Each structure stands twice: as structure tokens, then as C-alpha cells.
Amino acid sequence: MSSHSDALWAHQFESFDQQRESTSLGMWLFIGQEIMFFGGLFAAYLVYRISNPLIFKVASSELSVLWGGINTAVLILSSFTMAMAVREAQLGRGKKTAIFLLLTLVLGLGFVGIKSIEYSSKFEHHLIPGQEFEWHPYNEQQVAAYEELKATTGYTEEFIQSRMELFFSIYFAMTGLHALHMLIGVGLIIWLLPRALRNEFNADYHNPVECFGLYWHFVDLVWIFLFPLLYLLGRNI
């Protein structure tokens, strides 16, 4: 074993195996905490979605399935490149690890870029919750759905506006927290890149790449649920 590897073996562990299992367990405990963190927002979504099923359907049709779908594909692809980066780190190939990390970084930034396009269009359409919020049905389908909503439920226009705003509050809270996680992930890749290029990772020690991979896949998981729950409601109305 090289002396370089010895330096990465913390003295309290019996072996590299035990060291890896311990850091991995720590990361999984953090992910458990993250599940509850996002879980609170999913619970808010669940409660208000069940109370306002029809309004949420109309509100959801404001979101772009195309951008949301492309972003889902971008994120899944980035999870693949991340899994490959961990694999290359396990094989001790620093340069290839760095290349896959860089691809993950580019895809992650692509995701955030597309998200910002979506956010700015919501801004232009006055769909940011707050004083300026004002929703208008913009195509025939939405006008028909809006009229039907008013006729069948007897909701006032003010009530419908307030529940539309509620949907967008939940949308921005959930996707915003998710995008923040993406940006933190991008920062962590920038920290890992030079370490990969210095060939610090090998079969015994690749814990930082492995744990960051777990984080990145978790962020992907959140989006896998956000996409259908936010974007794909009421596509059949």
C-alpha cells in the first residue's frame, strides 16, 4: 500500500473498509434527514392538493411539460455521469473521474439554467406569489377549465386567485429548495475536481466522491417526484 493511501486512513478505523462503511452510513443518515426536510414540503403539497384538486390541475397546466421533461432527462443523465465518476474513482483513475465530475457539473448547471428560464417566464406572467400575483387563463382549454370550475364549484374569482397563488407558493418553495441543493452540489464538484486530478482517490479511499454521489442521486430522486406532481396534473382536462 502506498504511503499516500496511509495518510488517508484515519487512525480510529480498523481498515479502509470500515472507514468507507462509516462515512457512507454518516451520509445516509444525512440523507434520512434530507428526506424529512423535503418531506415537510411534500406534506404541504399533499394537504393543499387534496383540498383543491381542480384548481391545482388548472394551475399545473401553466408549467411547461417540455422544459420540465428536458430537465428530468438532464438530471437523470447527470446521475449517470455521477455514478460513472464514482466508478472511475473506485478504479483510481483520477483524470477520468474528473471528466465525469465535469460532465455532471455541466449538466447540473444546464438544469439550473433551464430552471431560470422557467422562473423568468413565471415572473413575466405575474405568477410569483405576492402583491403582483395575477393569474389569467391564456388559452381556450384554460378558459374552458376556468369557466367549468366556477360553474361546478361556485368558487369566487378571488378564491380561485388565492388558491392559484397557493399552488405557485408551493411550486417555488419546492423547486427553489431543490435548485438550491443543485447549486450546493455544483460547489461541491468544484471542490472535488482538483482532488480527483491530484489522483487522491482509489479503491481504498474514494469516500468524498462516493458520499457526494449519494447526495447528487438524492437530489435527482427529489426531482423524479417533483416533476409528475407539479408539472403533469390536469394534462387530460
Add this chain to the structure above:
Amino acid sequence: MSSSSDSSHSLHIEPISTYLGILGALIVLTVVTVLVAYEDFGHLNDVVAVGLASTKATLVITFFMHARHATRAVKWTLALSIFFLVVMFVYILMDYYTRGLLDVFGK
């Protein structure tokens, strides 16, 4: 110190084909998710959407996150996290949707 071969016996390196297969499956399931959203199955739309998302999540956790080769402690951490997430959902929904079922004194 023990030899290198001895210390990495718990390391499983997946073949690239596994990761490519999972990537393909995730993309196909995403396309299916979008296509079924345009069909009207009533309340079943939500069941189908969450079912497909859970299938994708299972693939990511099992293969990309190496859960299938993880230690028992990690598997328990994962199982208990999901269990308590469900507990949180169930108790919150029990609260919200049983309010007003009973006449509350002084209401």
C-alpha cells in the same frame, strides 16, 4: 497495515453496462410518465404517476446509490427514513381530514 487486497473486499465495482441499463430504464420510464399523464384515469392518474416515480427512485437507490451492496446499518437507515416519512404523511392527513367530524364543544 493490512494489504490492499485484504482491505477492499467489500468494494463492488459495477460494470458500465449496469449503469447504462439503468439510464435507459429511467429515460423510458420518464417518457411513459409523460404519456400516461395525458390519458384520463380519474384518481388513478396519481397512483400511476407516483408508482412510476417510485419505480424510478428504487432503480436509482438500488443501483446508482449502491444500496444493494450497502451494509445492514445503511439499509435500516434507508428503510426507517421512508417509514417515518410515511408516518409524517399519515398523521398530518389524519389531522387535516378528520377536523370537523365531531361537534366540538363551544365551536
